[in-house]
Amino acid sequence: MGIIVQKFGGSSVANLEKLGYVAEHIITEKKKGNKIVVVVSAQGKTTDKLISEEAEITDSPNEREHDVLVSTGEQITTAKLAMLLNEKKQKALSLAGWQIPIITNSEFTNSRIRYIHNETIEEYLNSGNIVIVAGFQGVDESGNITTFGRGGSDTTAVAIAASLKAERCDIFTDVDGVYTSDPRIVNTVKKLKTISYDEMLEMSSMGAKVLHNRCVEIGKKYNVPIYVKSTFEKNSIGTLVTDKNLEDLVINGVTKDDYISRITLVGLENKIGKTYQLFRVLSRNLINVDVIVQSFGEHITKDIAFTVKMNDLKKTLEVLEKNKKELGFQDVLHSENLSKVSIIGVGIANKPGVAADMFEALYENNINMHMISTSEIKISVLVNSNQADLAVNSIHKKFFGE
């Protein structure tokens, strides 16, 4: 008798009707003779509502209290779902993060799991219960409530699956799997049967927001098979995220990330430590840098370009200006309204000509590339945002056909 972990997100549990679908999925797996652990998010807009009430109180909420506040949303869902399953003659009970407990570090609003005690869950499973776990939350070693940041219920689910050595973890969502691109941009998208953890990591960090990155990292580390499935389709097969890509596709997806700005520092002193100093200053000011490209200029200076989110642009320019003397550069240039278009696939490293195919697709459509960056399983280019959808479509067509 295996253990299956099922996770249902906020839109899957938004109201009583939807909780009914959720209950069906649970009971179906239970009837197959499995032990079921269910992880749930807060219902619909519950977390948003709590956060907007918080914003009325203060601009800078105490982070410990923020976690106390928002963790109630998941707790409410667990109790309701347990009651509904009881009503359907199923033994079920709820557990909050601290009741398991899921021990985390003390970084409020964005804590990381240290370890999960299996005893409580196992005891309840062994006495025939469906165990409903509040996602997204844990408790630190001093007994404070902690949360994992948005999307953290995915992390709860996969971490519990890893800890219990579950057969698999099903992530139920409103789409029935992972697609080769965003169907709102490309109308010939294909659903993937499987995708590797690494590709999924690149996909989700690139704007294909199907799975929370940390959950994929944990899945990879402990080799948990993760299925992305639809809550509202019966017999949804979904996409399997696993350690190897079982399909013979060169690339698995084309993604797009908007609202990017590029900053170029011209004439940076070509001295050891200057690059380090630059990114240390930015990180101290909590600015997230994405792509970095360095090109050497004359022998005593160099140019360095990097991207930041557009809403960090103003702050970044201010920080650079303030530290101009210390960092020792001549000038700052910047461009706004850029998008990052990427292709992702383990095939990229082994198949020659992938980059050429991608660039050809862009060339054929007269799309200019402002920056190129490559890795083992990914090639990204910066394009003007008004050409980004065209870029995604032309690349998708090149690799997947019409």
Next chain:
Amino acid sequence: MGIIVQKFGGSSVANLEKLGYVAEHIITEKKKGNKIVVVVSAQGKTTDKLISEEAEITDSPNEREHDVLVSTGEQITTAKLAMLLNEKKQKALSLAGWQIPIITNSEFTNSRIRYIHNETIEEYLNSGNIVIVAGFQGVDESGNITTFGRGGSDTTAVAIAASLKAERCDIFTDVDGVYTSDPRIVNTVKKLKTISYDEMLEMSSMGAKVLHNRCVEIGKKYNVPIYVKSTFEKNSIGTLVTDKNLEDLVINGVTKDDYISRITLVGLENKIGKTYQLFRVLSRNLINVDVIVQSFGEHITKDIAFTVKMNDLKKTLEVLEKNKKELGFQDVLHSENLSKVSIIGVGIANKPGVAADMFEALYENNINMHMISTSEIKISVLVNSNQADLAVNSIHKKFFGE
């Protein structure tokens, strides 16, 4: 430096504006050099809303899960109030029942406190924090969330005050103290400066719903001075509930309890054990009996009369009918639409003529009494409900004047 416990109920914390008043009361006491523990209820109609959502799921909610669900309301208030106090430059933090912990028995929805660990609260108080405690909830020895039933936040507050040996416990509410009667019935009510625990117990069980009975019992047992004050009046002195009545009033209050029915069993066998048997049968069927009066009839039978809430009447009559043979009575009579009017005061036991004064007031207004019952500090009579307000007013006038 003393410890003060302040409790604010649901209407006192209903929205951000009202939380502002609450914060003022807290900061005022803090500035006097006191250590402050605050106990809060769920905001406004939060608990009602959760219960109505629960009712959509099931008619018979699992009681463990009910407690998981409704305990979130208080948790939300604690986090918001802590944030608001932080915003006002005060060190403050929230504690849920399980974080203190407040250990209870496992009777879900109506659990009783076993003991309170002081260490966590004391540690936070000693490091200068205002400690905000979620009312109405605790945790049993297996780590399940428990709640105390409606009004349980009063109990939390007084129990914590007792445990920490606080100087006093202030119960903030929307009225500024305890009155000699219900101002909606009597327009010449007077506010009491003090009232004894015993009188308060009789008052609150009689329909003057100012304090939860269990909180008064705990206050009495551990001799905690309890002040009932108004949240929305500055410098409200309120009413002190304490071990002795410091005022020289014969009675302290006139109360009314509606929706009562009287049941009379005629010709009950006058045998030892029959009375016990009768009330055992009723309690096994969860029927709460209030006043009991027994009058002897012929030597082999007796009559016995008692009151139950009107919504228990049908069930009571059914239970009696089903057990008629075993209980051995001849007939059942009943009257509906009765009200119990009572006077309460430690003076009753010592001052002669109090009962006579009460009955005279009723006689002068042509009000018939259907049952009389007396105790050391209370005299109750049953009257027709349509005469109950007149009864309360005439008695109030007799004892307190115009």
